[in-house]
Amino acid sequence: MHRRFSFRRVLVLAANTFTQLVRMKVFFVLAVFAVLLIGASFIFAGLKSEQELKMLKDLCLAAMSLFSMLFAVAATSLLLPRDIEDRTLYTILCKPVPRLEYLLGKLFGVAWLILISLIVMNLLFTGVLWLKHHMIVSEQLSLLEMNRDRMPAAQFAEEQASIISLNAKQGLTWGLQAGVYSIFLKAFVLAGVALLMSTVASTTMFTIISSLCILVIGHGQAIAREYFLAGSPAGSLPNLLAGIVAIIFPDFRSFDIMDAVVLGTPVSAGALLQMTGLAAVYFVVHMLASYFIFAEKEL
Amino acid sequence: MAIPWKNAICAIGIIAASGALRLKPEQACRERLVQEHLQEPPPALELRDQMGQSFYLASLGGFRSLIASLVEVEGMTAWQQLNYGKVDACYALCCELQPRDLHYWDFRYWMLAKNASHYFRFVDGTRGEVGRAINQRYVDKGIEVLEKAEPWVGNDWHYWRTLGDAYTDVHYNSKLNWSKAADAYKKALAIPGCKDFVNTLLARALAQSPGREAEAWDLLTKMYQTPDHAPVVKTLLCVLHPAMTKLRPGTKLPEELAPFAARARLLWQEQMEKQKKLSAPRIESHALQPTVN
Numbered sequence: 001m002h003r004r005f006s007f008r009r010v011l012v013l014a015a016n017t018f019t020q021l022v023r024m025k026v027f028f029v030l031a032v033f034a035v036l037l038i039g040a041s042f043i044f045a046g047l048k049s050e051q052e053l054k055m056l057k058d059l060c061l062a063a064m065s066l067f068s069m070l071f072a073v074a075a076t077s078l079l080l081p082r083d084i085e086d087r088t089l090y091t092i093l094c095k096p097v098p099r100l101e102y103l104l105g106k107l108f109g110v111a112w113l114i115l116i117s118l119i120v121m122n123l124l125f126t127g128v129l130w131l132k133h134h135m136i137v138s139e140q141l142s143l144l145e146m147n148r149d150r151m152p153a154a155q156f157a158e159e160q161a162s163i164i165s166l167n168a169k170q171g172l173t174w175g176l177q178a179g180v181y182s183i184f185l186k187a188f189v190l191a192g193v194a195l196l197m198s199t200v201a202s203t204t205m206f207t208i209i210s211s212l213c214i215l216v217i218g219h220g221q222a223i224a225r226e227y228f229l230a231g232s233p234a235g236s237l238p239n240l241l242a243g244i245v246a247i248i249f250p251d252f253r254s255f256d257i258m259d260a261v262v263l264g265t266p267v268s269a270g271a272l273l274q275m276t277g278l279a280a281v282y283f284v285v286h287m288l289a290s291y292f293i294f295a296e297k298e299l
Numbered sequence: 300m301a302i303p304w305k306n307a308i309c310a311i312g313i314i315a316a317s318g319a320l321r322l323k324p325e326q327a328c329r330e331r332l333v334q335e336h337l338q339e340p341p342p343a344l345e346l347r348d349q350m351g352q353s354f355y356l357a358s359l360g361g362f363r364s365l366i367a368s369l370v371e372v373e374g375m376t377a378w379q380q381l382n383y384g385k386v387d388a389c390y391a392l393c394c395e396l397q398p399r400d401l402h403y404w405d406f407r408y409w410m411l412a413k414n415a416s417h418y419f420r421f422v423d424g425t426r427g428e429v430g431r432a433i434n435q436r437y438v439d440k441g442i443e444v445l446e447k448a449e450p451w452v453g454n455d456w457h458y459w460r461t462l463g464d465a466y467t468d469v470h471y472n473s474k475l476n477w478s479k480a481a482d483a484y485k486k487a488l489a490i491p492g493c494k495d496f497v498n499t500l501l502a503r504a505l506a507q508s509p510g511r512e513a514e515a516w517d518l519l520t521k522m523y524q525t526p527d528h529a530p531v532v533k534t535l536l537c538v539l540h541p542a543m544t545k546l547r548p549g550t551k552l553p554e555e556l557a558p559f560a561a562r563a564r565l566l567w568q569e570q571m572e573k574q575k576k577l578s579a580p581r582i583e584s585h586a587l588q589p590t591v592n
Contacts, residue, residue: 048402050402051371054368057364061364155527158494162494165492200302215360216360219356220341220359222325222329222341225326228322246318246322247315247319247322248314251325251329252360253359254325254328254332255361257332257338258361258362259339259364260336262364263364263399263400265335271331274327274328274331275328277324278321278324285313288310289310289313290310292309292310292313293306293310295306296302296303296306297301297303297306298301
């Protein structure tokens with residue numbers, strides 16, 4: 001019996017999309033990340049211990065964010081034109097596969113690719129950070145051990161605890177994992193935007209450029225929204241423009257918690273839930289808009 | 300590859316309607332992130348000129364921490380070239396980008412009040428006496444920077460300890476303020492996790508703040524009863540005792556300290572003489588402004 005909507009079919013399409021992307025050798029980017037990670041773990045060795053760990057985290061999280069955004073834009077932009085070029089799209093759509101399922105399959109395939117690559121990058125990063133943190137703490141503790149005879153037992157214990165607590169904030173924390181999760185959410189929303197643009201566009205280049213423009217504007221959306229909600233007295237035109245920007249573009253800054261997690265700020269479950277909810281809203285909106293454009297589009 | 304206009308209008312309608320509906324939740328999410336210190340307000344537009352267009356855009360894009368790290372590396376290079384104007388500009392930028400990281404405030408203060416101050420006072424021979432006068436301006440600027448940091452890092456006891464130390468830096472600061480330092484150390488001690496040695500710093504600062512001798516005495520007698528007290532506690536008790544007998548007649552010095560009291564006072568006096576020499580006011584000059592903003 002044929003169902004109007006089947007999640008299984010969506011998963012098959014997603015798996016197929018993932019394989020298609022893997023064949024495009026996108027995972028080679030991970031090798032670049034590994035080189036960057038190893039390089040970063042050596043070049044900052046001359047700095048103060050906390051700064052060395054901070055630099056390592058800064059660089060790695062920024063690289064993860066950049067690569068996942070590149071994956072999201074480039075992979076999604078390439079999919080539809082390639083399917084049309086290879087005529088795969090016609091083979092799929094001539095079967096009883098609704099266009100919504102096709103779009104969902106494509107987006108989930110890209111999301112799967114981003115997730116896998118982020119997991120790999122995160123594992124590499126976590127491993128190197130743990131090693132580096134462990135090395136720094138043991139080095140400082142052994143230096144303290146050499147001076148054990150010069151200080152009372154209570155002071156020694158206090159110094160020991162101080163070294164551990166001072167470095168703990170810069171080592172591995174759950175907040176860092178929350179930061180990686182926020183990177184995934186941002187890339188997922190961006191992939192949704194790129195999919196929407198690729199349903200409108202006729203060339204890959206247009207999709208890539210317009211998605212990147214939306215990404216840049218989306219980072220300033222919060223400024224426009226605050227201006228609009230405050231009801232600026234400057235006049236109605238700037239307020240109107242700010243309102244248009246706030247309504248049309250997604251707020252990508254809602255997912256930017258990297259700066260705080262690098263400093264060891266804890267992330268509450270509520271904040272994570274709120275970010276996830278917001279990403280889900282963007283997903284539904286972009287998917288619906290993409291569907292309306294793609295549903296009766298002449299291919 | 301035409302798109303039916305009805306569908307295009309529907310798509311635009313969905314985006315617009317949802318956009319209007321999500322404005323408030325988006326704002327709530329942002330406010331929550333700011334409240335939990337997970338996000339800072341967007342960087343001021345004036346920063347764009349200081350850091351360049353691309354860095355400014357990157358800082359909007361969630362890479363503030365990375366940019367701060369890169370700017371700090373630039374500042375380190377300027378420090379190696381003894382370009383203290385640039386060093387301060389770099390650290391000022393770092394503080395703007397990551398105000399909740401004490402490291403940047405601490406290093407900005409250190410670069411101004413220690414490194415730049417030392418350089419102009421002792422190393423740079425080209426400016427003569429004027430160079431020595433500049434020294435105090437760098438110290439003042441460093442303290443001003445630290446005082447500005449309170450709203451962001453005021454919940455960290457390290458901050459208050461550094462501020463207290465800045466007010467009482469006998470090697471560089473000619474405007475010592477022991478009373479302000481004592482207040483700073485008190486604030487540090489009120490924060491959970493503060494180390495015990497700050498009590499010694501507080502006692503030392505109180506002992507040298509005119510009018511706060513009684514406060515110092517009470518703290519010192521309490522510290523003296525703990526087994527691991529620092530040697531300076533005994534010295535300060537001996538030094539403060541004569542003043543305390545005037546303030547509170549009948550105040551007694553612990554018996555075991557009495558034989559060493561005269562010697563301790565003498566040593567303390569010598570130390571104070573040295574301190575006076577170190578922190579003697581430098582020649583004031585209004586002719587040359589330091590290169591910091």
